Structure formats: structure tokens, C-alpha cells
Amino acid sequence: MADNIWIIGATMTKFGRYPDKDSVDLASETALGALADAGATIGDMQSLSVGCLLEASNMLGQHLQKQIGQTGIPVFNVANACATGATAVRTAMLSIKAGEADMALAVGVEQMGKMGLLGPAGRERAKPTGFERSGRYGTVMPVEGVLGTQLMPGVFAQAGMEYASHHDGVGFEQFAKVAEKNHAHSTLNPLAQYQKAFSLEEVMGATMIAYPNTLLMCCPTGDGSAAVVLCSDKKLKTLDPDVRRRAVKISASVLTSDPYVESDTGQPDVSTLTKQAAKTAYEQAGVGPADLDLVELHDCFATAELIHYENLSLCEPGGAGDFIDRRGPWRDGQTPVNVSGGLISKGHPIGATGVANLYEVATHLRGEAGDRQIEGAKVGLTHVIGLGSACAVHILEKAAS
Amino acid sequence: MLYGGVSGADPTAGGAAKHDTDVTHVNGRTNVRQMGETKQMSVVDYLVLGDEPHLEANACTSCGALFFDRRNACAKCGKQSFEKRALSNSGIVRSYTIIHRAAPNVAVPYVSSVIELDGGGVVKGNLLEAGSDPEKIELGMKVKMTTFGCGVDEEGTEAVAFGFVPA
Structure with a gap:
């Protein structure tokens, strides 16, 4: 790539169970950690991407901003199944490649709790009442376990x-x-x-x-967060030598x-x-x-x-x-x-x-x-x-x- | 009443489908039928009941790609014209897994399999009458389709599903 993009800050929480924290707490911890690692502040960021699958419609990125800094920058709330976090990073990258940002923050977070190996589908199903076709397959009742498994x-x-x-x-x-x-x-x-x-x-x-x-x-299911700070080639050249020494190139x-x-x-x-x-x-x-x-x-x-x-x-x-x-x-x-x-x-x-x-x-x-x-x-x-x-x-x- | 898994299957249901009964045509297809006192419905649209139960796909008239769901356009070529195609009742086991943990009202263990039908079409369904010992289930083994009752609603209508048995 002609114009390289660099990771200059990276952090993650230990993955596990955090019943006393919510997604905003976990995301704040890694966002602030990645910014500190990059020697930067939220004021240096021109783009924020937040990947969270289960709370994709909750404006989590903006909730995060309200804890770490409401600077008015564009926020992308990203969901893409198990590729959610990586897609959030890519979104931040694209903001830099498009010239809209020279530094961007990407955060991935999930608070799953002990939802069980099979998730909601592992719970008891209601007994069928009147059969009626619905959905794209004209299904009359849940078919998990009837027509194989989709879990x-x-x-x-x-x-x-x-x-x-x-x-x-x-x-x-x-x-x-x-x-x-x-x-x-x-x-x-x-x-x-x-x-x-x-x-x-x-x-x-x-x-x-x-x-x-x-x-x-x-x-297992679990809770946790990770975050990275990205910057452009041009921006990297202006940063502290220690930040440059630890920078990792996204090839x-x-x-x-x-x-x-x-x-x-x-x-x-x-x-x-x-x-x-x-x-x-x-x-x-x-x-x-x-x-x-x-x-x-x-x-x-x-x-x-x-x-x-x-x-x-x-x-x-x-x-x-x-x-x-x-x-x-x-x-x-x-x-x-x-x-x-x-x-x-x-x-x-x-x-x-x-x-x-x-x-x-x-x-x-x-x-x-x-x-x-x-x-x-x-x-x-x-x-x-x-x-x-x-x-x-x-x-x-x-x-x- | 169990809603799935091998122990929920009525082994006579496949045979019962051969009885001559009053068949109701819906959307040009026989996916509802009257069995004496019992009304039956196929559990999914693409299972066609009647004298010879079989799976039916939406086939793209342009490229031949097969689909089981309601279509807007073809995922392979993008064209928008489809025709119904009856699929074969025989095929081979392309893959399988033996499920030991499922929702509380799904009987375990049961075998979920991906079947490659002769002449085209790949479908997921339970592998019945093959046991649950991986030593005894062969990848690539020949199977044929069968039907079984998989639930009854409050009005007494029975849902009929399809599965596969060793051929």
C-alpha cells in the first residue's frame, strides 16, 4: 500500500466475567488505555468506530464518548457477526484512507454474561399454538433439532x-x-x-x-474489550520517536x-x-x-x-x-x-x-x-x-x- | 410430545404418507393434507406432501441455481426468474454432527446431517435410524428421504418434517 496505516496504540482487558461492569465501562477502559499507549488523547482522534454485536442498535459509540470525550467526531457503530471488531478497525482505517482522518480510534467490546453455550436458542421453546406459515421458508414451528442444527x-x-x-x-x-x-x-x-x-x-x-x-x-462466552489507535504515514512522521519505534504497520x-x-x-x-x-x-x-x-x-x-x-x-x-x-x-x-x-x-x-x-x-x-x-x-x-x-x-x- | 430429535420422530409417519387421502392444494402445491381426522402440514414450504413426499426448490431459469427460500433474485447470477423443481429423494451424507446438547425440549443425542441430493440440491436434515455412534456413520453413505410427525398444534394439526435414513 502506498500510504501505510499504522497501529500506534493497542490494549485489551483480560477476557472473562465482569458482572459489575457494563459495555461502556469495558470500552472506556480499553479506549483510554489505547490512547495512553499511543501518547494521544481523544482530542487527537478524528474518527471513532465501535464494534459490539449484541448492543449494535444502542449507539454504544456515543455512550462511550459521553464517558471519555464528546468531541463531535463521526462515530461508526459496527456489527458484522464475529467479524464485528475487525470490521470496526477496518472502518477506522477507511476513514484514514479516505483522508477524513489522520488518527482514528477503534474499539471492540462485548458483555455476554453467562448466556450459555447455545445462547438464547438453548432455552426451552414455547409449545406451538396454531400452525401458520411464516418467514422465508414458510416455517410452521421452530425447526432447530427437527431439520438438523443451525447452532x-x-x-x-x-x-x-x-x-x-x-x-x-x-x-x-x-x-x-x-x-x-x-x-x-x-x-x-x-x-x-x-x-x-x-x-x-x-x-x-x-x-x-x-x-x-x-x-x-x-x-466460552465472556466479557471483554480491546482497542487500537491508528494513524496515517504522514501523521506518524510527526509523532514522538518512541511512538514511531513501537508502531506496527498494517500491511x-x-x-x-x-x-x-x-x-x-x-x-x-x-x-x-x-x-x-x-x-x-x-x-x-x-x-x-x-x-x-x-x-x-x-x-x-x-x-x-x-x-x-x-x-x-x-x-x-x-x-x-x-x-x-x-x-x-x-x-x-x-x-x-x-x-x-x-x-x-x-x-x-x-x-x-x-x-x-x-x-x-x-x-x-x-x-x-x-x-x-x-x-x-x-x-x-x-x-x-x-x-x-x-x-x-x-x-x-x-x-x- | 417432543419437538425434534430422533425420539420425537414417529417411525410410521413416513409410511402414513402413502395412504390415499384428501389432499388440499396450497399455492399450487400439496403442503397441507387431510389424514382422516388429522390435518397435516409440512413443517417448511419446501417439503411437498402428497402421495410421494419430496423436496421442491426454486430453480433459477437462467443458471439453474437451487434455493429453498422465497426468492427476490438469484444469488448466483442475479436474474429474477424461477421455476419449481422437484428434487430427488436420494443422496449422500456430505457431513454430519451428533448433537448432545440442545434446547431442553429437543431430544438428544440426534444426528444433524448435510445431504447432497442426487441430481442437485444440498439440504440439512436429521439422519434417522443410523444410531449415534460415530464409528457407524459413514461420510458419503447413501441415504433416502423420509417424513415424520414433528409436532401437533392446539387444533390437532400435525406438522410433518423430513429426514434421511440409510438407503
Whole structure:
């Protein structure tokens, strides 16, 4: 990109449960933290983007402003399923690229509470009264469990099993190894919701939710926030040397939706849009998968992470099972994946996720990741996918200096 | 009464569909029918009841793309003309999962599957009569469609759903 955009401030809360705080508290904490990290104030920002899925219609960005500074700048309240946070960052980027801003703040936040693994759909349904057709499928009653499952653990289980159907050497054990790795990685991350290692036997023996995903292979619900401050090339040159030294370059930022495929009528295809986003991102950044020092990808379920190894070209076509078998994605492996613990163990407060994985990679590129630091990291990739579908891929690079 | 899952399925319902009954045509299709005392409705528009229950898609007349929902235009080519197409009752298991945790009134475990129908069309539905042991469910196995009662409303109308059984 001719005019680079930089991350100059980044922070996140520990993910977990904050029953005594609301989304505005969590967003304020990271917004103020990211501004302080950038050596900037809210008065320096010309654009604010706030990603929050469950409160998308609540003007959360403006509520945040009323706590940290009502400066009259444009606010974008963003919702894009599990790609919400990454889309908020992209919105801030686009404001800079369009020349409307030279500094912008993007915040992702979610306050999910203990809504349960299945969300509202997991609650008891009302008994049917008079059957009447409604909706685009002319449905006469709720069909979850009647015509298969549309809930996330099962949808992503089926996505993984479809990959397994085409590739030998991919099964329950390979999927479980993904969760074993991410739980192990999380023990080094003080910001993770859970920091507990489990053996492969414990992962496979945990309560079955949607085969092959056991409870330890599903991300938890939780609360949390993350924020980044972005600036233009031109602006960066005017900033304090210490800010410039720690600046991280956004070498690629790509957002895709799902192109038509025949199987859409069965269930959403999470692979095609991810492959397209990755391909475009590698081209934009001028780097390849072999150049990546770490990857934070969307492991909402262990089955999802495994198929994204191939979708992001981290392994040979058909080689995802072999990649995990030979520990390629472990932190000491070929391409470390989800050294934060991933969604499975770090947690997945939906709106925060796509910003938090930028925080994670940026922190490694700055050499500030503490015990979990990937030594000498220069290039990293982040990936999120929201069912519906939306996929965002970002490639970040350490400043050249 | 259970509203879903294998234990909610009436194994005789598929057979009952073969009985000769007074069929009501709605929107040119037989998705409501009278079974003696019992009135039946397909649980979704795209399941057509009658003597030979089958799935019916909206097919784009331009590119042939198939859809189960009400259409405005084609997601593949953007054209706006569709025709009804009856789909095959046989196919293969493209993917599956065995659901062990669901809403309280959905019986578990049950098998959710994505089926690739012979001659075109991909659909999600329960895999019935295949057990819930992953060792015994084969990806790519041949299946055929069946129907089962999945609920009765306060007026006594029975909703009929479709599922798949090993062929």
C-alpha cells in the first residue's frame, strides 16, 4: 500500500466475567488505555468506530464518548457477526484512507454474561399454538433439532466433518489436538479467560457437545474489550520517536463476504471467503504464509481452526491433519497459531475478538508479549469469521527501523 | 410430545404418507393434507406432501441455481426468474454432527446431517435410524428421504418434517 496505516496504540482487558461492569465501562477502559499507549488523547482522534454485536442498535459509540470525550467526531457503530471488531478497525482505517482522518480510534467490546453455550436458542421453546406459515421458508414451528442444527457448535462440527470427508487422516483426534494446543498456549497468557492445560485424553473425554466438538473444544462466552489507535504515514512522521519505534504497520486489511456456492442451501461455507481473504491479503502485503511468525485465527471451535490451516495456506492442500499431528501450529512449531490461547481458551466476547487478535499480534511484533513472546516476530496474520458470513484478514509487520 | 430429535420422530409417519387421502392444494402445491381426522402440514414450504413426499426448490431459469427460500433474485447470477423443481429423494451424507446438547425440549443425542441430493440440491436434515455412534456413520453413505410427525398444534394439526435414513 502506498500510504501505510499504522497501529500506534493497542490494549485489551483480560477476557472473562465482569458482572459489575457494563459495555461502556469495558470500552472506556480499553479506549483510554489505547490512547495512553499511543501518547494521544481523544482530542487527537478524528474518527471513532465501535464494534459490539449484541448492543449494535444502542449507539454504544456515543455512550462511550459521553464517558471519555464528546468531541463531535463521526462515530461508526459496527456489527458484522464475529467479524464485528475487525470490521470496526477496518472502518477506522477507511476513514484514514479516505483522508477524513489522520488518527482514528477503534474499539471492540462485548458483555455476554453467562448466556450459555447455545445462547438464547438453548432455552426451552414455547409449545406451538396454531400452525401458520411464516418467514422465508414458510416455517410452521421452530425447526432447530427437527431439520438438523443451525447452532454454532453443530454448524462448525459439520464444517470440520466435511473437511474430514475429503481428507484421510483427519478425525476426532486431530480436532481435539487443536484444543489441547490452545489450552496449553493460554497458560502463558495472563489476559486469557482460562489458563489451564488439558491433556489430549481430557479434551477427548470431556462432555460431548456436538461431535466431534467436546466442551473443551468450544469457545466460552465472556466479557471483554480491546482497542487500537491508528494513524496515517504522514501523521506518524510527526509523532514522538518512541511512538514511531513501537508502531506496527498494517500491511494488508481485507474484508470478504461469502460468494455463492451450491452447498449454501445446506449450511454456510466458511472456507471460500476465508481463502479469498487470505489470498488477497498475501498479495496486498507482498508476503507469503512462510513469512508469518505467528497467526491468530478464528478457532471458535476446534473443528474450525483445523480447516483454517488450509484456508490460510498454512499447510499443503489436504494437509491440515498432518500439520497438527506434527505440531506445526504449536508455539515452537513451523507457524505458531493462537499463542494467545485462541478463542477456545482466551475467550470470545464477540465484538472484542477481532480487535484483540490485532492487539495480540501487535504486542508480539513490539516484543512486549512477556512469557508468551514469539522471539523475533516480524510478521503476523489475524483472521476472524462471522457466520452469515463475513471474514476479515489483517497482516501486520514490525516497523522497519 | 417432543419437538425434534430422533425420539420425537414417529417411525410410521413416513409410511402414513402413502395412504390415499384428501389432499388440499396450497399455492399450487400439496403442503397441507387431510389424514382422516388429522390435518397435516409440512413443517417448511419446501417439503411437498402428497402421495410421494419430496423436496421442491426454486430453480433459477437462467443458471439453474437451487434455493429453498422465497426468492427476490438469484444469488448466483442475479436474474429474477424461477421455476419449481422437484428434487430427488436420494443422496449422500456430505457431513454430519451428533448433537448432545440442545434446547431442553429437543431430544438428544440426534444426528444433524448435510445431504447432497442426487441430481442437485444440498439440504440439512436429521439422519434417522443410523444410531449415534460415530464409528457407524459413514461420510458419503447413501441415504433416502423420509417424513415424520414433528409436532401437533392446539387444533390437532400435525406438522410433518423430513429426514434421511440409510438407503
